[in-house]
Amino acid sequence: xxxxxxxxxxxxxRGAGILGTGGGGDPYVGKLLAQHAIREHGxxxxxxxxxxxxxxxxxxxSGMGAPTVSLxxxxxxxxxxxxxxxxxxxxGRQATHLVPIEVGGLNSMTxxxxxxxxxxxxxxxxxxxxxxxxxxxxLPGLIGVTxxxxxxxxxxxxxxxLETVSxxxxxxxxxxxxxxxxxxxSCADTVMRGDQLADGLVPATLTLAxxxxxxxxxxRAAHGDPVAAAARLLGGVRLLTGKVADVQxxxxxxxxxxxxxxxxxxxxxxxxxxxxxxxxxLLARRDGEIVATTPDLICVLDTDSxxxxxxxxxxxxxxxxxxxxxxxxxxxxxxxxELAGPRYFGYDTDHVxxxx
Amino acid sequence: xxxxxxxxxxxxxRGAGILGTGGGGDPYVGKLLAQHAIREHGxxxxxxxxxxxxxxxxxxxSGMGAPTVSLxxxxxxxxxxxxxxxxxxxxGRQATHLVPIEVGGLNSMTxxxxxxxxxxxxxxxxxxxxxxxxxxxxLPGLIGVTxxxxxxxxxxxxxxxLETVSxxxxxxxxxxxxxxxxxxxSCADTVMRGDQLADGLVPATLTLAxxxxxxxxxxRAAHGDPVAAAARLLGGVRLLTGKVADVQxxxxxxxxxxxxxxxxxxxxxxxxxxxxxxxxxLLARRDGEIVATTPDLICVLDTDSxxxxxxxxxxxxxxxxxxxxxxxxxxxxxxxxELAGPRYFGYDTDHVxxxx
Numbered sequence: 229x230x231x232x233x234x235x236x237x238x239x240x241x242r243g244a245g246i247l248g249t250g251g252g253g254d255p256y257v258g259k260l261l262a263q264h265a266i267r268e269h270g271x272x273x274x275x276x277x278x279x280x281x282x283x284x285x286x287x288x289x290s291g292m293g294a295p296t297v298s299l300x301x302x303x304x305x306x307x308x309x310x311x312x313x314x315x316x317x318x319x320g321r322q323a324t325h326l327v328p329i330e331v332g333g334l335n336s337m338t339x340x341x342x343x344x345x346x347x348x349x350x351x352x353x354x355x356x357x358x359x360x361x362x363x364x365x366x367l368p369g370l371i372g373v374t375x376x377x378x379x380x381x382x383x384x385x386x387x388x389x390l391e392t393v394s395x396x397x398x399x400x401x402x403x404x405x406x407x408x409x410x411x412x413x414s415c416a417d418t419v420m421r422g423d424q425l426a427d428g429l430v431p432a433t434l435t436l437a438x439x440x441x442x443x444x445x446x447x448r449a450a451h452g453d454p455v456a457a458a459a460r461l462l463g464g465v466r467l468l469t470g471k472v473a474d475v476q477x478x479x480x481x482x483x484x485x486x487x488x489x490x491x492x493x494x495x496x497x498x499x500x501x502x503x504x505x506x507x508x509x510l511l512a513r514r515d516g517e518i519v520a521t522t523p524d525l526i527c528v529l530d531t532d533s534x535x536x537x538x539x540x541x542x543x544x545x546x547x548x549x550x551x552x553x554x555x556x557x558x559x560x561x562x563x564x565x566e567l568a569g570p571r572y573f574g575y576d577t578d579h580v581x582x583x584x
Numbered sequence: 585x586x587x588x589x590x591x592x593x594x595x596x597x598r599g600a601g602i603l604g605t606g607g608g609g610d611p612y613v614g615k616l617l618a619q620h621a622i623r624e625h626g627x628x629x630x631x632x633x634x635x636x637x638x639x640x641x642x643x644x645x646s647g648m649g650a651p652t653v654s655l656x657x658x659x660x661x662x663x664x665x666x667x668x669x670x671x672x673x674x675x676g677r678q679a680t681h682l683v684p685i686e687v688g689g690l691n692s693m694t695x696x697x698x699x700x701x702x703x704x705x706x707x708x709x710x711x712x713x714x715x716x717x718x719x720x721x722x723l724p725g726l727i728g729v730t731x732x733x734x735x736x737x738x739x740x741x742x743x744x745x746l747e748t749v750s751x752x753x754x755x756x757x758x759x760x761x762x763x764x765x766x767x768x769x770s771c772a773d774t775v776m777r778g779d780q781l782a783d784g785l786v787p788a789t790l791t792l793a794x795x796x797x798x799x800x801x802x803x804r805a806a807h808g809d810p811v812a813a814a815a816r817l818l819g820g821v822r823l824l825t826g827k828v829a830d831v832q833x834x835x836x837x838x839x840x841x842x843x844x845x846x847x848x849x850x851x852x853x854x855x856x857x858x859x860x861x862x863x864x865x866l867l868a869r870r871d872g873e874i875v876a877t878t879p880d881l882i883c884v885l886d887t888d889s890x891x892x893x894x895x896x897x898x899x900x901x902x903x904x905x906x907x908x909x910x911x912x913x914x915x916x917x918x919x920x921x922e923l924a925g926p927r928y929f930g931y932d933t934d935h936v937x938x939x940x
Contacts, residue, residue: 314747317674318673318674318745384749384753385748385749386747386749386753386757387747387748388744388745388746388747388757388761389745390742390743391670391742391743391744392741392742392743393740393741393742397740397742401742401744401761401764404760404761404764405744405757405760405761407760408756408757408760409757
């Protein structure tokens with residue numbers, strides 16, 4: 229158990245931005261909103277999974293929508309609590325702990341916004357060990373925990389509470405509401421008991437994000453190689469160092485979708501890497517060959533600074549290095565691959581192991 | 585107070601089909617579903633508005649969607665109760681009475697489906713005195729009763745409960761969910777106390793529908809003129825007798841939209857009438873001149889049989905007579921016209937009084 233103050237969130241948001249594999253929302257926006265909430269309401273307690281009582285009511289807090297939208301349509305900062313209260317009213321009981329649904333730039337921070345305002349503790353972990361674009365892509369789904377009941381709230385004060393027959397229906401109905409509400413909303417869902425967290429969460433990912441963010445910052449300050457330092461910490465493999473040569477992007481169906489092409493520089497001169505994304509990076513082809521696929525993490529970092537580059541931050545000429553990072557092993561089970569493997573997203577390939 | 589048995593619904597559905605002004609869903613489908621529910625669970629009690637205790641909790645039950653869809657995708661008959669239970673869970677109390685949101689072919693019957701299954705009484709009245717296409721077009725809106733909290737349920741078992749900042753947002757969010765759920769869902773909403781019914785409802789429209797249906801049936805049996813009998817009962821004016829010459833129809837945004845042209849026959853030879861509709865008929869132009877507009881009722885009846893013809897039932901060659909029927913006077917107040925007058929639907933005209 230420890231207290232999180234605004235200054236802790238700089239490193240955590242940076243690291244979560246890297247683990248977000250291009251998605252999970254913009255780390256800068258999320259950090260500012262969470263820091264503002266903590267300054268106003270006081271520090272947030274973070275607890276380890278094993279510190280949570282077995283009968284605790286743990287609620288995942290997140291933002292849903294296209295990161296391209298949330299960058300310009302900044303959340304009001306009240307939607308998280310509105311969603312939480314609507315869910316609690318439905319449940320007939322109050323949440324005892326909050327948890328991130330994913331460790332991504334914005335979505336690692338959203339639970340802190342709600343936690344500061346409600347004085348609830350945040351659990352150190354998340355339901356993916358990375359970021360994914362769709363609501364049903366969560367490890368709790370593999371142990372029978374449903375996304376619904378799911379509350380969705382917008383910046384205007386509209387809320388809805390969903391009960392569904394499947395997690396795919398939760399995604400479909402929340403997504404269409406999200407689009408109609410302006411493509412950037414807050415969600416409270418995936419209610420777990422404390423004794424389900426060991427199986428339902430990837431543990432200690434908030435601490436990992438903070439360590440990662442600190443490592444990058446310190447390597448940069450020491451004039452070292454922040455990207456190499458990040459790769460060492462994560463056990464990641466370098467896929468390409470180059471510059472962004474082309475980006476095709478569209479916001480459709482409530483997602484930011486597209487492709488980017490990187491041309492190699494230095495040791496990678498003459499090579500190219502093509503990234504395909506739906507909010508998050510899903511597939512990397514190097515010189516036409518698939519070298520990394522979802523559910524492994526495909527992380528794009530600024531080559532000089534080691535800062536995370538989100539899919540919506542990709543722009544022509546940017547110098548970046550792409551890392552492949554192994555996902556939580558539960559994602560490589562048949563159930564995990566069915567939820568978030570490359571075939572779910574329409575790519576005609578099995579999961580490809582990262583070459584070390 | 586009286587008991588409604590399956591045989592009462594034949595006349596009521598026919599009359600409600602006429603009062604539904606082309607919309608409100610297909611009377612035949614609604615009647616069969618309600619008769620089935622009553623045969624299975626027992627008769628339904630209908631009470632007058634003044635018989636409802638002041639502190640009663642009255643919930644409006646309806647179907648939402650495009651009638652073109654509900655004709656082919658028959659409701660399961662369980663959605664109404666699913667929606668009601670979701671709303672009750674949100675309210676933290678049980679409904680004491682049900683009421684139709686509109687007196688239309690299907691939607692005059694949906695409360696009977698839920699009432700038979702729950703043994704709750706149905707209030708003799710409705711929130712429009714006709715059918716309208718959008719959720720916010722209800723008289724309770726003029727006295728500050730909100731549509732939300734609003735529960736929506738589909739045939740698969742998915743439900744959502746909305747809380748919104750305005751009735752227009754209730755319509756928007758319920759409509760997008762409806763489209764995603766398959767364009768035919770059930771709703772429970774517009775919660776009123778008993779002492780709000782006198783101002784919020786048009787009284788005795790179920791009885792009116794049954795009287796109207798009986799009048800048409802008896803005139804037909806006596807080889808009389810069922811359309812003239814209906815017009816007399818409703819104080820309606822005949823706009824044209826003719827045959828359907830052209831129908832343009834599309835299902836878009838969760839509505840059945842289109843235009844129909846009728847060519848006059850007999851005394852109307854050489855004249856034509858153009859109808860514009862969005863689920864319900866909204867505007868009638870005779871020889872280019874606007875002769876009837878929403879919120880007045882524009883009712884299309886089979887010239888020979890007096891049976892109601894819904895907008896989705898319009899087809900080439902059908903012999904029909906179009907009646908204009910004055911709406912409830914509250915719809916002609918500034919607030920009423922703002923909700924459901926011709927300008928709301930994009931027609932550049934004020935309300936046109938029906939010429940007797």
